[in-house]
Amino acid sequence: MTLVKFNPEKKNSSLLPGFNDIFESVLGDTFFNDRRLSTVPAVNISESNEEYHIELAAPGLRKEDFKVSVERDMLSISTEQRTENNTEGKIYNRREYSYSAFTRSFTLPESANVEQIQAAYTDGVLKLNIPKKEEAKAIARQIEIQ
Structure with a gap:
């Protein structure tokens, strides 16, 4: 019979408390954490x-990397960037390719002038x-009180 340590103070304890510990240790590894970060x-x-x-923070890109388009009332901003390094003759213990792409889409209100x-x-x-x-712009005027 195998004894499994049980920590009742853990908030996510379940019927198999050791089971969660295994996944937390594996998924908590920096290799997996880097992959789980959002690239948007x-x-x-x-x-x-x-x-x-609209201001979109995307450092390290060039204006040629972006594709901005409008279809009906949907504004889409996307980019795809690849960086390939010539690394002949090198031995890697770990190598992560630099490749990033994203698409952000926004529904424009009817008052937006897409032209x-x-x-x-x-x-x-x-x-x-x-x-x-023009019809959507807020018109401000002073109202006289009688």
């Missing part, structure tokens, strides 16, 4: 009276300005 860049979305602003979208990539940030249609 962070995005900030803001709005002004005149337009919508006049502007994009610029500077300092590792892709900035998109999406103007609003």
Whole structure:
């Protein structure tokens, strides 16, 4: 008979407590942790009276690496980047290829003017300005109280 240590203080204990410990030790390895990290860049979305602003953090890329497209009311930003190093004559203990790709899609509101979208990539940030249609712009005026 095999005895398995049981730690009742663990929050994720189940009928087989040792079973979880095995998976935590294997999946907690740095090799697997690196693979589980999301490769989707962070995005900030803001709005002004005149337009919508999207800022996508993607350092290390070139503006030629991006593909920005609009189909109906869906804005898609994607990229695919491969880095191949010539490493003849080297012996590796561990080698990780540098290959990254992502696609981010956003549903545009009806008030967005898709014909006049502007994009610029500077300092590792892709900035998109999406103007609003004239009828959607907030009109501010002072109302006189009588």
